[in-house]
Amino acid sequence: xxxxxxxxxxxxxxxxxxxxxxxxxxxxxxxxxxxxxxxxxxxxxxxxxxxxxxxxxxxxxxxxxxxxxxxxxxxxxxxxxxxxxxxxxxxxxxxxxxxxxxxxxxxxxxxxxxxxxxxxxxxxxxxxxxxxxxxxxxxxxxxxxxxxxxxxxxxxxxxxxxxxxxxxxxxxxxxxxxxxxxxxxxxxxxxxxxxxxxxxxxxxxxxxxxxxxxxxxxxxxxxxxxxxxxxxxxxxxxxxxxxxxxxxxxxxxxxxxxxxxxxxxxxxxxxxxxxxxxxxxxxxxxxxxxxxxxxxxxxxxxxxxxxxxxxxxxxxxxxxxxxxxxxxxxxxxxxxxxxxxxxxxxxxxxxxxxxxxxxx
Numbered sequence: 312x313x314x315x316x317x318x319x320x321x322x323x324x325x326x327x328x329x330x331x332x333x334x335x336x337x338x339x340x341x342x343x344x345x346x347x348x349x350x351x352x353x354x355x356x357x358x359x360x361x362x363x364x365x366x367x368x369x370x371x372x373x374x375x376x377x378x379x380x381x382x383x384x385x386x387x388x389x390x391x392x393x394x395x396x397x398x399x400x401x402x403x404x405x406x407x408x409x410x411x412x413x414x415x416x417x418x419x420x421x422x423x424x425x426x427x428x429x430x431x432x433x434x435x436x437x438x439x440x441x442x443x444x445x446x447x448x449x450x451x452x453x454x455x456x457x458x459x460x461x462x463x464x465x466x467x468x469x470x471x472x473x474x475x476x477x478x479x480x481x482x483x484x485x486x487x488x489x490x491x492x493x494x495x496x497x498x499x500x501x502x503x504x505x506x507x508x509x510x511x512x513x514x515x516x517x518x519x520x521x522x523x524x525x526x527x528x529x530x531x532x533x534x535x536x537x538x539x540x541x542x543x544x545x546x547x548x549x550x551x552x553x554x555x556x557x558x559x560x561x562x563x564x565x566x567x568x569x570x571x572x573x574x575x576x577x578x579x580x581x582x583x584x585x586x587x588x589x590x591x592x593x594x595x596x597x598x599x600x601x602x603x604x605x606x607x608x609x610x611x612x613x614x615x616x617x618x619x620x621x622x623x624x625x626x627x628x629x630x631x632x633x634x635x636x637x638x639x640x641x642x643x644x645x646x647x648x649x650x651x652x653x654x655x656x657x658x659x660x661x662x663x664x665x666x667x668x669x670x671x
Contacts (some may be wrong), residue, residue, distance in 0.1 A: 328359060348492075361391035369405055369413045370420050374399030376430075378667035383594040386531065386659065389516050392485035401428040402499070406437035409445035417449055423611060425452060429461045430506045434499050437455050438466035441478060446485045453487070464506070466496040502590070522597065524623045531598050532572060532649050541639035548631040554618040561602065561612050568629035570606040572601050577620030582617045594619055603650055 316579050321330055334357045340348035350418020352404070363657055385393065400422045409417065421622070424431065431452070453463045465488065468478045481486045488495045496502040527546055529539035536542050551574075554560060560571055577596045579588040592614060605612055605627050636643030 317565060318663060332356060332359065338409065346532070368420075369407050369409060369417050370401075370403060371406040372402075372404040374402050374667055375418070375425075375428075376402075376503075376506070379503070379664055380660075381507055381594075382500050382591055383504050383507070383586075384599055385507070386598060387656070389511055390512050390628065393507055393510060393515060398427065399429040399510065400432070400503075400506050401430070402432045402434060402503075404437065404527040406436040408440045409438060410440065411444040414445050414448040417445075418452070418666055419644065421452060423450050425461075426459075427456050429459075430464065430509075431456060431461065432464045432506070434468060435444050435465060435469065435478065436499075438469065438472075440472060441481065443485075443552070446482070446487055449487055450485075462506075464494055464496060464500040466499045466501045468495065471518065482666070504594075517571075520586070524588045525598060527625060528600075530574075530600075530625070532600055532653070536642065536645065539639075539642065541635070543641040544635055544639065548627065548635055550626040552624055552626055554622045554624070556618055557618055558618045560616040560618065562615050564614045567602070567605055567612060567628045568609055569602055570600055570629075571602045571616070572625040572627065573597055573601070574625060576625040577619040578616050578622055578624075580621045581617060589615065600650075600653070603654065607650070 321327065332352060336348045336352040339351045375397050376399060377394050379402060380393065380606075403421065403424075405417070407413070421431070433449075449463075456463050463481070468482065470477055470479060472478060479488070482495075490668060496505065527533060527549060528542070533542075533545070536545075554576075554628060561567055573595060575597055577594055578601055579594045580592045580601060582592055583589050600618055602612075604610070609629070630645075632643070
């Protein structure tokens with residue numbers, strides 16, 4: 312019945328209770344019977360499990376909107392507003408089991424945030440189970456935020472937990488997720504995009520879906536150059552093209568030296584995975600450019616580019632642009648300097664996000 316190696320559990324303070332469970336099972340077996348010993352072992356193991364769950368934190372990460380953003384690349388003036396309003400958004404990633412033993416802990420950790428933020432996003436991807444007590448607590452959080460005019464958003468709700476529970480259906484049955492509100496999103500990125508759009512609309516900076524295509528001189532990359540004589544030659548070498556939703560602009564490993572400047576719509580950059588799926592890296596909207604890596608180094612495409620909505624673009628070939636810069640060198644210097652500045656800004660933003668996620 313007894314493994315002599317179990318005495319090693321006495322060497323560390325953290326495993327003393329585990330040794331106590333073993334000892335209790337042996338004592339009950341000798342004093343009564345094996346059935347009673349089995350019941351004792353199971354009961355004590357359940358108590359230890361509950362104790363461990365209560366002591367461990369169900370909040371894996373807590374960050375704000377000025378530390379993390381959606382994959383949609385924004386214009387500098389939009390980024391400035393979103394950074395300034397970053398404290399209005401809180402993203403909380405929850406883990407483990409939400410039950411009567413952990414609800415008070417979660418509420419205590421979120422309570423200071425509930426009285427400050429306007430958008431609270433709960434990322435449920437790592438949740439393993441939810442009971443009625445936890446749902447009631449989430450309803451209290453929603454009511455508290457609603458009284459302040461704030462919003463509670465859910466994302467990454469598991470369809471099937473290890474227990475077989477369908478969390479989305481369970482939340483709907485309990486009335487926590489309302490059909491007439493945008494409180495449930497498939498991914499964290501979708502939730503962040505919705506929140507960012509709400510903030511930008513308040514500052515009249517959100518691009519309308521029906522906005523007309525940008526003219527060449529309105530593109531931020533080329534803005535201010537239209538007064539130069541070289542601009543007419545630039546217009547002559549730029550090609551216009553339109554894409555339907557989900558139509559590819561280019562694929563990974565394609566050859567090409569063109570840079571794509573988005574006049575209208577949006578393009579998502581995605582990385583193909585070995586299992587046949589893909590991971591969205593970024594989404595570029597009106598006024599941005601993509602394909603800059605191949606434009607600069609002449610190598611094959613490293614990702615896929617797919618129209619996220621009906622999209623109009625300007626296409627500028629590096630070969631044509633080189634011929635243009637032979638005639639107008641100063642134009643090439645200005646364009647390359649602006650590309651470098653834009654890429655530097657993207658890299659700095661990515662570094663800041665990675666640092667915030669690492670420290671959270």
